[in-house]
Amino acid sequence: MPPPPQRPNVLIVGSIALDTVETPREKRENLIGGSATYASFAAAIFSSVGIVGIVGEDFPAQGISLLQARGVDTRGLVIRPGRTFYWHGRYEENMDNRTSLRTELNVFADFDPRLPPGYITAPYVFLANIEPRLQLKVLDQVRAPSFVMADTMDLWIRTAADELDGVIQRVDLLTINESEVRLLTRETTLARAARRLLSRGLNHLLVKKGESGSLLFSRERLLFVPAFPLEEVRDPTGAGDAFAGAFIGSLAARGSRELEDLYTAALSGSSVASFAVESFGADSLAHLTKAIADSRKSQLLSMVHPSFVKQ
Amino acid sequence: MPPPPQRPNVLIVGSIALDTVETPREKRENLIGGSATYASFAAAIFSSVGIVGIVGEDFPAQGISLLQARGVDTRGLVIRPGRTFYWHGRYEENMDNRTSLRTELNVFADFDPRLPPGYITAPYVFLANIEPRLQLKVLDQVRAPSFVMADTMDLWIRTAADELDGVIQRVDLLTINESEVRLLTRETTLARAARRLLSRGLNHLLVKKGESGSLLFSRERLLFVPAFPLEEVRDPTGAGDAFAGAFIGSLAARGSRELEDLYTAALSGSSVASFAVESFGADSLAHLTKAIADSRKSQLLSMVHPSFVKQ
Numbered sequence: 001m002p003p004p005p006q007r008p009n010v011l012i013v014g015s016i017a018l019d020t021v022e023t024p025r026e027k028r029e030n031l032i033g034g035s036a037t038y039a040s041f042a043a044a045i046f047s048s049v050g051i052v053g054i055v056g057e058d059f060p061a062q063g064i065s066l067l068q069a070r071g072v073d074t075r076g077l078v079i080r081p082g083r084t085f086y087w088h089g090r091y092e093e094n095m096d097n098r099t100s101l102r103t104e105l106n107v108f109a110d111f112d113p114r115l116p117p118g119y120i121t122a123p124y125v126f127l128a129n130i131e132p133r134l135q136l137k138v139l140d141q142v143r144a145p146s147f148v149m150a151d152t153m154d155l156w157i158r159t160a161a162d163e164l165d166g167v168i169q170r171v172d173l174l175t176i177n178e179s180e181v182r183l184l185t186r187e188t189t190l191a192r193a194a195r196r197l198l199s200r201g202l203n204h205l206l207v208k209k210g211e212s213g214s215l216l217f218s219r220e221r222l223l224f225v226p227a228f229p230l231e232e233v234r235d236p237t238g239a240g241d242a243f244a245g246a247f248i249g250s251l252a253a254r255g256s257r258e259l260e261d262l263y264t265a266a267l268s269g270s271s272v273a274s275f276a277v278e279s280f281g282a283d284s285l286a287h288l289t290k291a292i293a294d295s296r297k298s299q300l301l302s303m304v305h306p307s308f309v310k311q
Numbered sequence: 312m313p314p315p316p317q318r319p320n321v322l323i324v325g326s327i328a329l330d331t332v333e334t335p336r337e338k339r340e341n342l343i344g345g346s347a348t349y350a351s352f353a354a355a356i357f358s359s360v361g362i363v364g365i366v367g368e369d370f371p372a373q374g375i376s377l378l379q380a381r382g383v384d385t386r387g388l389v390i391r392p393g394r395t396f397y398w399h400g401r402y403e404e405n406m407d408n409r410t411s412l413r414t415e416l417n418v419f420a421d422f423d424p425r426l427p428p429g430y431i432t433a434p435y436v437f438l439a440n441i442e443p444r445l446q447l448k449v450l451d452q453v454r455a456p457s458f459v460m461a462d463t464m465d466l467w468i469r470t471a472a473d474e475l476d477g478v479i480q481r482v483d484l485l486t487i488n489e490s491e492v493r494l495l496t497r498e499t500t501l502a503r504a505a506r507r508l509l510s511r512g513l514n515h516l517l518v519k520k521g522e523s524g525s526l527l528f529s530r531e532r533l534l535f536v537p538a539f540p541l542e543e544v545r546d547p548t549g550a551g552d553a554f555a556g557a558f559i560g561s562l563a564a565r566g567s568r569e570l571e572d573l574y575t576a577a578l579s580g581s582s583v584a585s586f587a588v589e590s591f592g593a594d595s596l597a598h599l600t601k602a603i604a605d606s607r608k609s610q611l612l613s614m615v616h617p618s619f620v621k622q
Contacts, residue, residue, distance in 0.1 A: 093499075095499075188404075188405065189540065189542055189543060189544065191541055192542050192543075194540075195542070211501075212520055212523035212524070213523070213524070213535070221613070222540065222614055223614055223615070224524070224537040224614040226535040229500065229501050229502040229505075229526065229533065230502055231500055232503075233500065302532070303533055303534055304534070304537075304616070305615070305616070
C-alpha cells in the first residue's frame with residue numbers, strides 16, 4: 001500500500017511570475033516573483049508549505065528547485081506550454097508609488113487551480129493576491145482548515161467586488177493595504193473601515209501601511225505591528241506577500257489562532273518583509289534563516305517594549 | 312520679604328495665534344491656536360506650565376483666562392498693541408496635506424522673549440515651533456534645565472539652517488515630522504536621517520508620522536509610539552504641538568529623563584494629540600482631564616502589548 005500523500009501545514013495559492021523591476025537606481029529583468037512565490041519562500045522559513053500556481057515553460061527550473069530546496073511542496077505547481085505571467089513595474093523616487101508598465105497574464109489566463117490530494121486537509125491556508133474567483137475555487141476544495149487568510153488588490157476591488165465579498169465572508173483574516181481598504185469600504189479613516197468589515201462578519205483585518213507598519217484589527221482589540229526602519233530600501237516588490245507568508249507560516253508552526261499568536265506571527269511577518277525589500281526578487285528570501293528572521297523580530301518587539309532587554 | 316517667584320515645572324515658548332481653519336466639511340474663524348498654546352494646554356494636563364509668547368490686543372481675554380484656569384502661568388505672555396499672529400489654512404480631503412492661505416506675523420514680528428524671574432530655573436523646557444533665533448534667545452536665559460526639547464518646521468530648515476543647527480546642538484530631543492527630517496538631513500530613509508542627527512550629538516529624535524504614529528530614536532534604542540486610530544479627524548492643526556506639550560508635561564511630572572519614561576511620555580503625547588484632532592482649536596484641550604488622557608494612553612499601550620489586560 002502506498003504511503004498516504006504528505007500534507008503540508010500551509011497551503012498557498014497565488015501568482016507565480018517573472019518580474020522586471022525598475023527603481024530610481026537599478027533595473028532587474030525576469031526576476032522570480034509573484035504573490036505565491038514571495039509568500040511561499042517566507043512561509044517556508046517557519047513551516048511546511050504546499051504551493052498552488054501555474055508557470056509557463058520559460059520559467060527557470062532554478063526557481064522551482066529553490067522552492068523545493070526550502071521544502072516547498074511543488075506538486076500543486078502546474079507547468080503549461082506558453083509564457084509565465086509577466087509584470088514590469090517602476091518605482092518612483094520615494095519607493096512608495098509604483099507604476100505598472102506592462103502586465104501579461106500569459107498561462108495565468110487559463111489557470112484552474114486543482115489541489116493535489118495531500119493539500120486539501122492543510123490546516124493553514126493563504127489565498128495570496130489573485131482573482132477572487134480563483135481564491136473561491138481553492139476554498140471550495142479545502143476541508144475544514146483551521147485558519148484561512150486572503151490578500152487582494154485594487155484591481156479586484158474595482159472589477160470583481162461580488163466575488164471578493166464572497167472571499168471575505170469565508171476567511172478568518174483579510175490582509176489589505178491602506179489605500180485598498182479605503183477603496184473597498186469607501187470610508188476615509190481606517191478605524192471606520194475596520195469597523196465596517198468586522199461588523200460584516202470578518203474576524204481579523206490586517207491593514208498594511210508599508211514602512212509605517214501594520215494594524216491588526218479584531219472585534220475586541222486593535223494591535224499595532226511596527227515596521228523595521230531600514231537604512232536602504234532596494235525593491236519593495238513582494239513585501240506584503242512576504243509579510244503574509246511569514247505570518248501564516250509562523251502561525252501554522254504554533255498551531256494557533258489565538259490573538260497573542262497572531263501578533264507574534266505579524267511581528268515575524270514584519271521582520272521577513274523588511275528583508276524582502278532589502279534585495280531584488282523573491283529568491284533572496286530563499287536564503288533567509290529562521291534565526292535571522294527571529295532576531296529582527298526581537299528587535300521589532302523591543303521597539304514597543306522599552307523594558308525588553310536588548311540582545 | 313515677598314515670597315520667591317513661583318517656578319513652573321515646564322517652560323514653553325512658541326507662537327500664540329488666531330487661526331482660521333478650513334477642512335473639506337467645516338470652516339472656523341479666529342480660533343485660539345499657535346504652537347505654544349496647544350503645547351501649554353496639553354502640558355498643563357500633567358504638570359505646572361509657564362508660557363512665553365506674545366499676542367496683540369485683539370486676542371480674546373477668554374484665551375488667557377482659559378490658560379490660567381488650567382494653572383498655566385501667563386507672566387511670560389506679553390500683550391502688545393496691534394494684531395495677534397494670524398494663520399489661515401485649508402486641509403485637503405484626506406486631511407494629510409494642507410495649504411497655508413495666509414500668514415500674518417503682526418506683533419510676532421518684533422517678539423523678543425524675556426523670561427520672568429521664576430521661569431529661568433524651570434527644569435523642563437519646550438521650544439515649540441518658532442524662529443530658531445528666538446528659541447536660542449530663550450535657551451540663553453534658562454539655567455541648567457534637566458531636559459530641553461525643540462520643534463521646528465520646513466520654513467526654518469530652508470531659511471535659518473545655521474540657527475536651527477545651533478538649537479539642535481543644545482537640546483536633548485528634537486521633535487520633527489517625517490518630511491522635515493528628510494529635508495533637514497537630505498536622507499531618504501528615517502533610519503539614516505536619525506543616524507546622521509544622533510551622530511552629530513543629538514540624544515533623542517522624535518519623528519512624527521501623523522496618524523501612523525511616531526518613532527523615538529536614541530543612540531542605543533529605537534522605540535515606536537502608536538497613534539490612536541480615530542473614526543473621525545476634524546482638525547489636524549496643532550496635533551504635533553499637543554503631542555509635544557503632553558510629552559514634556561508628562562515627563563516633567565515624572566521628573567525623569569530615562570528612556571522608559573520618555574516612552575511613557577510619548578504615549579501620553581500620542582493620546583492627547585488624538586483628542587486635539589477630534590475638535591477645532593486649542594481650547595478643546597482645556598477640558599481634557601488627566602484621567603481621560605490616561606485611559607487612552609492605556610489603550611495605546613494595549614495596542615503593542617497583546618498580553619496587556621483590557622480595562
